Amino acid sequence: MLAERFRKLRGLAWRVMDGIFENMWDYKYVPIEIIARDSGVEEHKAEKVLKTLSNEKLIELKQTEYLGAAFTFLGLSLYSLNRFVRKNIVTMLGEKMGEGKESMVYNCISKWGEAVLKFHKVGYTSFKRVREKRDYGDLHYTVLMIRSAKNEFNALKKLHSKVSVPKPYGWEGNAVLMELIDAKELYKVRLENPKEVLDYIIEEVREMWKLGIVHGDLSQFNILVNPEGIWFIDFPQAIDLNEIETDEELRMAEEILRRDLTNLISYFRKTYRVEVDADRIVEEILKS
Ligand code: ATP
Ligand code: MN
Ligand code: MN
Ligand code: MN
Missing domain, CATH: 3.30.200.20 (Phosphorylase Kinase; domain 1)
Known part of the structure; x- marks a missing residue:
């Protein structure tokens, strides 16, 4: 579906989308005048292209004192794909x-x-x-x-x-x-060595903390497993400790680390009856 929509788009459409992309941090809806200016596409032509893209649900048009445009999820995704494609x-x-x-x-x-x-x-x-x-x-x-x-x-x-x-x-x-990791989500597999796997996960979470990252959504759904190893995925909500500025922010990061570990440890307790003291582990990691 995405590939088909992608193939239908032409140079003019990509240029008009460049105009939106370059200005979307400054305007919720980028004025058509600015899109025309930055894309080098004449304003009346740009307007035609924008109307077509809007019919295809790739952008959202809004008429206020001026006509402005913003991406939809689909439009932004196709545009982002194109940025990868044109760089080969x-x-x-x-x-x-x-x-x-x-x-x-x-x-x-x-x-x-x-x-x-x-x-x-x-x-x-x-x-x-x-x-x-x-x-x-x-x-x-x-x-x-x-x-x-x-x-x-x-x-x-x-x-x-x-x-x-x-x-x-x-x-x-x-x-x-x-x-691409060729592995299954943890919740889909039956582990033969759950204690070993949990110990490994805890060591990796400690390493992440040392590197200044808290995952923030750690669970059996965001860990992939195969016979060769274990991978952590899904980091959009990750916290970077280097960006923290106040004690309160640090305390919140520590709480998120605690929640991540408590979730996982309780999954292993319920699924495999592996008993690990979550509080002790958290305190140890915070000290490291
Ligand atoms: P959802 O909306 O389903 O919660 P999500 O935002 O949590 O998605 P991810 O967890 O990063 O996104 O990815 C969704 C699924 O895509 C994963 O559960 C996994 O099956 C697969 N996946 C993501 N990244 C990879 C990867 N690098 N290698 C293999 N599979 C992956
Ligand atoms: Mn999710
Ligand atoms: Mn996920
Ligand atoms: Mn997610």
């Missing part, structure tokens, strides 16, 4: 691997071979202050999708050399390109 980083889109409330995940062929393209659908309001020139209220929701993708990419970059996560290959718009 992604050469072919494959099957959809899954779609949920938070993302749409495809497999693809990239410069590094088979890979995963994850399109972010939601934005996370983390506790950390939004240090950007515009208030949240003035931003279009698609800007928040981009921020989620960026946050996931940054967390994977900080972790991948030392922690078992997919290798991050690239970030464009709301899309993150990463290594």
Whole structure:
């Protein structure tokens, strides 16, 4: 579906979308005049293209004192894919691997071979202050999708050399390109050595903390397992300890670490009757 929609788009449409992308941090709906100026497409032509894209639900048009445009999730995803394609980083889109409330995940062929393209659908309001020139209220929701993708990419970059996560290959718009892991979610497998696996997970979470990252949504759904190993995925809500500025923010990060570990430990208790003292583990990690 995505590949078909992608093929129908022409150069003019991509240029007009460039005009939206370049200005979406400054305007919730980018004025057509600015789109025309930055894309080099004449205003009446740009308007025609925008109307077509709006009929196809790739952008949203809004008439106030001026006519303005913003992406939809689908439009931003196609545009982000195109940024990978025109840089020759992604050469072919494959099957959809899954779609949920938070993302749409495809497999693809990239410069590094088979890979995963994850399109972010939601934005996370983390506790950390939004240090950007515009208030949240003035931003279009698609800007928040981009921020989620960026946050996931940054967390994977900080972790991948030392922690078992997919290798991050690239970030464009709301899309993150990463290594394809051929494994199943933890909740789908029956482990033969649950205690060993839990101990390993705890050591990896400790390593993440040392590297300054708290996952923030750790669960049996966001850990992949196969006979060769274990991988952590799904980092858009990750917290970067280096960005923390106050004691209160640090306490909140510690609470999120505690929640992550408590969730997992209780999953292992219920599923495998493995008993581990969550509080003791958390205190130990905080000290390391
Ligand atoms: P959802 O909306 O379903 O909660 P999500 O936002 O939580 O999605 P992820 O957990 O990152 O997104 O990915 C969704 C699913 O896609 C994963 O459960 C996994 O099956 C698959 N997946 C994601 N990344 C990879 C990867 N690098 N390799 C293999 N499979 C992956
Ligand atoms: Mn989820
Ligand atoms: Mn997930
Ligand atoms: Mn998620």
